[in-house]
Amino acid sequence: MARRIVRTGLQLGLLVTAVFFIVFFLDSRYRVLPQSIHSHLPLHHEGLIITDITIKSCSKLNPLSKCKLDPEIWHRIEKDVFIKNRWSEAYVHVQRKREEELGENDKVVIDVKIGKLDPAIGEKSQANERWESRPAGIWLKRSSKRHASDSKRTVTAVDILFGADAAEPRPGWEMVKPGALLVSNSGDEWEPHLSIRRGSPAKIEKPVPRINKDGKFKILQLSDLHLSTGVGKCRDPEPNSGHCEADPRTLEFVAKLLDNEKPDFVVLSGDQVNGDTAPDGQTALFKIAALLSEHKTPYAAIFGNHDDEGSLSRAAQISLYESLPYSLATAGPNSIAGIGNYYVEVLAHGNNKHSALTLWFLDTHSYSPDEKHFTGYDWLKDDQIKWFNDEATRLKDLHKNYAKIHLDMAFLHIPLPEYGIRGQKVVGNWKEGITAPKFNSHFKDALVKQGIRTVSAGHDHVNDYCALSVTEREEPELWMCYAGGAGFGGYGGYNGYVRRARVWEVDAEQARIVTWKRVESGEVDKRIDEQIVVDGGRVVEGGS
The missing domain is CATH 3.60.21.10 (Metallo-dependent phosphatases)
Known part of the structure; x- marks a missing residue:
């Protein structure tokens, strides 16, 4: 009986391996890229909502200085905002939760701005929405109201692009205004800019090239x-x-x-x-x-x-x-x-x-x-x-x-x-x-x-x-x-x-x-x- 169970288990294992081989290797017309290559990019999982954003800097010369906040709470965007600075580095971190995990006391980021002054000056805001200061001139407007992940106001992803001429081609994404993060960088040519996405990832409809009416x-x-x-x-x-x-x-x-x-x-x-x-x-x-x-x-x-x-x-x-x-x-x-x-x-x-x-x-x-x-x-x-x-x-x-x-x-x-x-x-x-x-x-x-x-x-x-x-x-x-x-x-x-x-x-x-x-x-x-x-x-x- 024991031998029969072992033999059945081996047969089942070989069957699973064979199915995997057929699906993964034989259908090779289009490459399936490993998930590891996406590690440099912001995560775009459906339903994730940004609840906080901050930046953490540290010294490269001090081994005790760490540029990573508690990974159980914060997700680090793997782009050093200082790029090639010899002495220091800094990373933007975000807190995020799934929509269904939001509690009554959780706040949701609905707007982001960069600047020295409080954007609330001269601005009318709702009582439950106020600007909060973070390092590097980051200002967050957070709301305690429940916001769906597909809301046009809710911030659902954050990225970093560099330089005064940086551009954002992704639908649903926008560069945070009015300027770069207020950090001491190695050069203005690499000034870091925040880019945010609101709502769910946009569905990309690929165009179909076609000959024009005139035949050209x-x-x-x-x-x-x-x-x-x-x-x-x-x-x-x-x-x-x-x-x-x-x-x-x-x-x-x-x-x-x-x-x-x-x-x-x-x-x-x-x-x-x-x-x-x-x-x-x-x-x-x-x-x-x-x-x-x-x-x-x-x-x-x-x-x-x-x-x-x-x-x-x-x-x-x-x-x-x-x-x-x-x-x-x-x-x-x-x-x-x-x-x-x-x-x-x-x-x-x-x-x-x-x-x-x-x-x-x-x-x-x-x-x-x-x-x-x-x-x-x-x-x-x-x-x-x-x-x-x-x-x-x-x-x-x-x-x-x-x-x-x-x-x-x-x-x-x-x-x-x-x-x-x-x-x-x-x-x-x-x-x-x-x-x-x-x-x-x-x-x-x-x-x-x-x-x-x-x-x-x-x-x-x-x-x-x-x-x-x-x-x-x-x-x-x-x-x-x-x-x-x-x-x-x-x-x-x-x-x-x-x-x-x-x-x-x-x-x-x-x-x-x-x-x-x-x-x-x-x-x-x-x-x-x-x-x-x-x-x-x-x-x-x-x-x-």
Whole structure:
């Protein structure tokens, strides 16, 4: 009898393990990210209500000085408000309770302000609501009335962003006014700001990209924004008018592009975050996300080699992207190398459910894993290429139902080795040596095999050309393009290089793709190097 019980227990255990294996490993189309990557973010559990906020500072030189309050009472937001101060650190703490746990004597935070003076001066408040002072100029208005967690007044989450230009793209969130926390920081460029969310987490409705009524679809490709925590410092600005703040100038350029070109979609093709000047990567990433949300423009993003050199890993950043409005970026399958291997389908006009255009995004990683044999940068791995081939083949069967010619485009950060082949037809500027991987995993061949017409990269800031790859019979097979660097936080030397971005216009009716560039200064109203790269679904040599 005992043996039978043991055997039954073992069988049950194997069955549970098998079910777990099937659910977790076999369904790998989309990556499920570990909970640990969210530890830097505020908790957004439904029903949690903030009942108090304070800040605790301590000395790094005194081992007895602690910057953590009783964890049974307080939750610490894991962002040092001093960022890189050698001597001190400080952390914001919040008390929170579930709505059903609130007692008669509990107070709920319904408003937060920052300042030296009591906000109650000259303000009419209800008897049960008064402003209470906390360290660092924090003022809380708390109410003893019962407030539901979905109330528009109730504060349910708190976060910290840095710098005078910090922006908040998350629905339901707002920056606390009128200014930064009143703490002695290591520099004004990293001044800490509180951001709060009221009510329940907003439900994010993801947009569905679709060809316009005129049959066209416009894509703005922005590469190498190199955004910082704080305004950042300009590198090689052109024109150089003296004082230059990198991020405000970069975002002003992007805003003009959005207003003038009115793209249907934006591709962020890597190095959105300038890792070594972004001690809080979330703040840097949020700047471009807020601008795109403000313009109600759907976008996708891939990572460059600098994005995860700051405070956030790629896994943490993709988690942020996935939570933001208008973002269609996803982690991609967890069974292959990299984070951010995915595609976006652009549907035909109207209520048509067929895809007219597929946009492919692949993670080109960062630095070579084998410096001894292949110095420089990493390359696309075999499992990524297999995934791409398998998915592209699968989608072809679905795209056969589309009445017109279906088109495909691909976007990378680090260029392919074939970008550097001399003798190809080139349209645009080749001002610096390409920094492609030294090892060639032949992803270009996979692109051609699957009928991808164009691939476009970033990484080399002052290269903005398109190079035409041809077959052995000298027939056009693939255009390999650069976006050009758009951000003033990254290098831009080489004989007065003006920041720029690439525009793609797809005409689904004609199965045509046209591309051109826009510059930040000088000939801002002119389309630079406009060329037809695909016509009738075929790669063409290009003409204006």
